Amino acid sequence: MRQLILGIPKGSLQEATIELFRKSGWKISLTNRNYFPEINDPEIQCSICRAQEMSRYVENGTFDAGLTGKDWILENDSDVHVVADLIYSKVSQRPARWVLAVPYDSPVQDVGDLEGKKIATELVNFTRRYFAEAGVRVDVEFSWGATEAKVIAGLCDAIVEVTETGATMRANGLRIVKELMLTNTQLIANKTAWNDPWKREKIEQISLLLQAALRAEDLVGLKMNVPKEKLNDVIEILPSLTSPTTAHLYQSDWLSVEVVVSKHTVRELVPQLLKRGAVGIIEYSLNKVI
């Protein structure tokens, strides 16, 4: 039987990635210190890899496909096929941001103010390129991590660092001067693997289901009963992916109405639906939206 070698990112993206696979129908079992986790699909062999190195291993064919941040694909300048953007980060379903930041009371207000200064970052190539294009000469120094501490300690004048919730920036009293890049997780494939029909189909299956599970995260189903004469009043305020489904209730003038809506609209929507004559409203979560 053929097998697809799939890289799963270690670190910040690991938990969210394994959880997304679970929702998509694949159980990845990680035991302590084992870098080759079990997966309940004989056609996939998983391997754990640092997000920073993933794109290199996909590019050179060690892995057929893998998940990692767009930031590191760009930083490594890897020649890989991007199969899908999967918008999630460590704790949210939003992109993370790479920002230029300084201590709160620093005189630096703009990129140009950093001429001749020192910048610490994990994303050295990207940062050098950014400042070269801006025509500002800076000394970019590689940082192994805990980068926020370095600018506070005065070891550099500014940092280029990733932020998601902003908690670390706030906790260290840092000020964002500029947002340099948005990044999100991507599913990438080795170019030769992508041209192999069996592997491509397997990668596309993974892509389809991961995207479906991710889309479902933000949505819920709503179902309600509505008397015929109130139907238009109710439908008028229903946002929906497609137009709402309606069905007649058995031997009655009532209809059942079903829609898929954004989770965040529900608390506004439900009281209005009640006012307009809907009853027996139920909300249910969705596993996948295709």
Ligand SMILES: Nc1ncnc2c1ncn2[C@@H]1O[C@H](COP(=O)(O)OP(=O)(O)OP(=O)(O)O)[C@@H](O)[C@H]1O
């Ligand atoms: N909240 C976040 N913090 C840091 N990286 C994040 C976050 N959300 C998403 N990412 C992405 O995770 C990848 C970095 O993950 P990785 O595990 O390799 O580094 P790390 O989590 O910083 O590891 P380490 O604990 O060694 O610093 C990048 O692609 C980055 O964009």
Ligand SMILES: O=P(O)(O)OC[C@H]1O[C@H](OP(=O)(O)OP(=O)(O)O)[C@H](O)[C@@H]1O
């Ligand atoms: O905006 P926030 O939600 O606070 O997340 C961003 C923080 O998370 C990452 O740190 P990491 O855990 O990777 O530690 P490191 O700095 O040692 O790499 C990143 O380097 C930031 O410090």
Ligand SMILES: [Mg+2]
């Ligand atoms: Mg880190």
